[in-house]
Amino acid sequence: MNLVKKIKKEFFNAISNLFPEKSLDFDSVQFTLNVDKNRQNFGDLSCNFALVLAGKLQLNPKEIALKIVNAFNSSLFDKSFKDYIEKIEIAGPGFLNLTFTSKAWHEIVKQFFESKENFFKQDNDQSKVKYLIEFVSANPTGPLHLGHGRGGIIGDTLARVLNFLGHNAQKEFYINDAGNQIQKLGESLKIRCQQELGLVVELPEDGYKGEYMIDLAKLAVKEFGQKLLDKDDKFFSDYAKEIMLDLQKQDLKDYGIEFDKWFSERTLHDSGQVEKVILELKEKDLVYENEGALWFRSSTFGDDKDRVVRKSTGELTYIAADIAYHKNKFERDFDKLIDILGQDHHGYVNRLKATVDALGFDSNNLDVVLYQLVSIKNAGQVERMSKRAGKFTTLREIIDTVGKDVARFFYLHRKAEAHLEFDLAVALKKTDENPVFYIQYAYVRINSILKKAELELEFKDFVNNLINNKLSKNEVDICLNSLCQQELDVIKKLLAFGEILISIEKTYQTHLLSYYMVELANIFHAYYSGNKVIDKENINLSKARMFTLNLVNMVFVCGLDLLGVEKPEHM
Known part of the structure; x- marks a missing residue:
């Protein structure tokens, strides 16, 4: 488990112990890394814990937030947690802002560098789900x-x-x-x-x-x-x-x-699965005849009206095959079905869920994304x-x-x-107006900077070790100890990549990935414009900045691969 996740979990457990009378769901609590460089006085990690608890306890969220802060200040939290959290402050209607200690940042960045893209992945097999996306x-x-x-x-x-x-x-x-x-x-x-x-x-x-x-x-x-x-x-x-x-x-x-x-x-149809599922519905008294047609009692399961599965002519409707198809999907032992359909199918969602419930499956395990x-x-x-x-x-x-x-x-x-x-x-367009060009250019530019640095005698061995994952412990420590706020601001945005992926996992809002990649390109271009990376007068700071760019590059590689977009060597 990466340290950011560990901090979230330990904080959740500590709060749960403060309010044992109410069972809490970790997934109901939203944690957000503060990546806004203009709001760094609001801590590093915010959460809505007090707001979630307020509804359960019938209390003002600020009262709950104050109790949590007082508990932290009076050492009711585990000592190891306080090694990583410098302070907790209240903001707005009851948000809690956590500020990391320098030790926490040191360990987070080190772990991120060593784990690479695995930093963002699931920690155990128990949380893995088998999806079928149609x-x-x-x-x-x-x-x-x-x-x-x-x-x-x-x-x-x-x-x-x-x-x-x-x-x-x-x-x-x-x-x-x-x-x-x-x-x-x-x-x-x-x-x-x-x-x-x-x-x-x-x-x-x-x-x-x-x-x-x-x-x-x-x-x-x-x-x-x-x-x-x-x-x-x-x-x-x-x-x-x-x-x-x-x-x-x-x-x-x-x-x-x-x-x-x-x-x-x-x-x-050829295998008889459609006729078989209609027979199954008949046995459950979930179909009936009216005006020569056979109707499915879909309104019983939340649809706005019943649906014809066989016309009076004897011809099967498309919904008959869809019922059989979704039965077939669930029988292949998928935990979750996701159907991605055009907006013109919006009226189709309830009838699909009705068929799933009618067949004895849980319609909560069928999600429909409309575009x-x-x-x-x-x-x-x-x-x-x-x-x-x-x-x-x-x-x-x-x-x-x-x-x-x-x-x-x-x-x-x-x-x-x-x-x-x-x-x-x-x-x-082959300009910054085209977001694909803009992102790919950022990726190419980072590689160009590192290649240029590798040509300098002072940085040759360091860059070679950096890009080949061979940095010594001493070299890593030099980089970590030389990081300035500008680098930490960039690294925070990199860590937020994990939050984006989890959000996509929960909401299926895939556009969040492209939005993030544009934002990351913005941050990189601004950082590079304002900071000299290759500086022979300041070797350690230069190494820290190359170290940071290497992390940025890793996230670009990961993001472009998830987008299915190529990573050009030259532009």
Whole structure:
């Protein structure tokens, strides 16, 4: 356990002993590192302990805070805790601000340097969770579009963060290959093939009209020629689906996303799992017939109304397959299911949770993340999208235009619940206006500084040992003892990286990572502009600053990897 976590835990235990009449949950208490250089007189670590307790004890939070401070000052806390905490002060409505001792800072930074990225990871196997994150899950009826790019980066980044923290997060793509849209896709391809072969036929009004269908028809004609005229409808549906699915897989791979499993909806029907789950609901008296259709009593479990699972025509609805699919997910022994869906599915959340409860699972173990629409801004104009009309910007076009790194970052760099306007003009810039360029430049700049220092006789051995993790205990102590407030301010921001990851773990708000990386780049650029790193007149301070930059670099590496963004050597 890193020392920051240890301090939090010991503080929590001490407070719990002060108020034994109330059981407290550690996760309900929020600790925040003070990274604002203009508010360093407010301590190093703040927490809302008194505010949380106030509701439980029916007391004024300031009264509780005062009791805690008095207990600390009167030595009711363990002596080892006071080795690390210099003082505790009250702020605002009852926040507690803890100031670390110099000994605490010395040990925290030393531990951080020695542990590297492991400093931020989980401490034991008991806290590890097995997640299944389902995202993108596009219909195989066309290329991936703008919205798929957003859902993709949210899901992929979330999985990366959870796995980094020590959990087991698996990524799954649900292939919607059993609905009427596949039949419609096959019909559209068949007509396009006939047109390519010289027949005069018209595409239906509701057919897929995109240019990609013409390209697909040309591919089929090249492979099969006149034989296409003898092929049945199923051939065209299967052929189109497989080609489109292969294209989607390639687009996602080039976008930096590789799924652990591609799950076909069709297999749920072919294996009888859909019929089996409907039978299970019948046995529980959770379905009934009305006007020839079969209805699921989803309103019993919190949905706003009951849902049809089988139409009067005998055709199964999409919710029937979704019930079977989520049963299948839970039966694969995942602790937590996360579905990442577009905002247009907001009305779908309650019915999904209703199906989970109806099947005897706990709907609290199903979380749904909704993301808003995406539009493309090109030359100052916002473009509209329509797949069937063929008027839409594909994910492939975005990747080819701005590159994988910029695409991933721009998609993530806004709250999921907010509309995203993808500005191509900014995305194409190679200036500080482009946050990806700004962050990557900070990373490149640090490496350049260290390489430059390595060329100086006074620093050659030190830098070589620093970047190869071979610093002696004496060299580390020299660095730690030479750190000034400017360096500690930077290091505090680095330590806050762990808080960001935990926040993402708890809230699934992946945009926090991109926000943090921009803030870290700001802090680095400001620090470098105001402090001379390579100074032969002050060897020890220079070493402390290189030591600090090495830590900054480590967090940049970690953050860029979690973002799926490359780490260039030169810019």
